[in-house]
Amino acid sequence: MSRQFLDEPFRSLWRDRDPHAAVETLRGEVFREREGRCTMRTEVGGRAYFAKIYRGIGWREIFKNLLTLRLPVLGARNEWAAIKRLNQLGVATMRAVAYGRRGWNPARQHSFLITEALTPSISLEEYCQRWPQCPPAPALKYALIRRVADMARRLHEGGVNHRDFYLGHFLLHTDTPPTPDALRVSLIDLHRAQIRRRTPARWRHKDLAGLYFSAMDIGLTRRDWLRFLRVYFPTPLRTTLTRERRRLRALGRQAARLKLRYVRKFAPPPRQPQ
Numbered sequence: 216m217s218r219q220f221l222d223e224p225f226r227s228l229w230r231d232r233d234p235h236a237a238v239e240t241l242r243g244e245v246f247r248e249r250e251g252r253c254t255m256r257t258e259v260g261g262r263a264y265f266a267k268i269y270r271g272i273g274w275r276e277i278f279k280n281l282l283t284l285r286l287p288v289l290g291a292r293n294e295w296a297a298i299k300r301l302n303q304l305g306v307a308t309m310r311a312v313a314y315g316r317r318g319w320n321p322a323r324q325h326s327f328l329i330t331e332a333l334t335p336s337i338s339l340e341e342y343c344q345r346w347p348q349c350p351p352a353p354a355l356k357y358a359l360i361r362r363v364a365d366m367a368r369r370l371h372e373g374g375v376n377h378r379d380f381y382l383g384h385f386l387l388h389t390d391t392p393p394t395p396d397a398l399r400v401s402l403i404d405l406h407r408a409q410i411r412r413r414t415p416a417r418w419r420h421k422d423l424a425g426l427y428f429s430a431m432d433i434g435l436t437r438r439d440w441l442r443f444l445r446v447y448f449p450t451p452l453r454t455t456l457t458r459e460r461r462r463l464r465a466l467g468r469q470a471a472r473l474k475l476r477y478v479r480k481f482a483p484p485p486r487q488p489q
Contacts, residue, residue, distance in 0.1 A: 263332035290326035364446035
């Protein structure tokens, strides 16, 4: 079984070649290589692209994920489908220029996805990290909150949950200086996204808890959180705070647990006495 899509420049570049063999000849800066997956930044014709190549993760890794109640990512198909779905929902994301999938065996399937590099841009995690020391203009902050809330609402109402829904996966385009009236924000890293007819409450809350956790230290006020809720939920804010009270409290506790887990994992070791 083989499925593929090629847009320019790869349609011309690989016209008489096997795309699965051709993608393996790409060279560039490798960002991640593990579990049968390689992610690299490459340049073709003077333009930058990101290529994700899946070479099969093996049955051992598949069973390891299943035994820990995690859905394994078997190839590029998931991210390819998520990009198409986000385009339908009006959520800005990457533009795919090449995709291929070959083989029936999920443990040995070869697949790839190439997307245009979203440059110049900066992740919202990096863009917002100095806000506590250097607060942004209020109008710009409010506009970014509304944009992220709108993207989250469209995503979840459209039956998609991200599973890595952190500020680090929102890219703010910087080809022109961002202003409240001119913001371009794209959502990336969709390889673990799940697509259904309706997003289950459990997975929606996992996404929101991840987003809340990643924004806990950027100096947002209670009013800022309320601004997010006003856009994300379809009901008036007063109704939302009453109807979703228990779920919002649970979401806060879940975000706090993520924060604690992060601190335990990445906190620097204690200094030894001299």
